[in-house]
Amino acid sequence: MDSKVEVLSTVKIGYTGDLYKIVDSLNRTLKQDNLMFGLSLDPNDHNTAVFSIYRT
Numbered sequence: 001m002d003s004k005v006e007v008l009s010t011v012k013i014g015y016t017g018d019l020y021k022i023v024d025s026l027n028r029t030l031k032q033d034n035l036m037f038g039l040s041l042d043p044n045d046h047n048t049a050v051f052s053i054y055r056t
Helices: 019-033
Strands: 006-014 035-042 045-055
Touching: 019 035, 019 045
Parallel strands: none
Antiparallel strands: 006 045, 035 045
């Protein structure tokens, strides 16, 4: 079983504590469309979040 994940877009934005709620909502809503969303902290700046969109 070969599962490929394609990065569609990545953007850096200011981090706020509630960003994960948006990512969670997007993942729950658009899972059936083979889209996945990710959020992480920029390793060089913990005030910046990295938001990514993937096609699975």
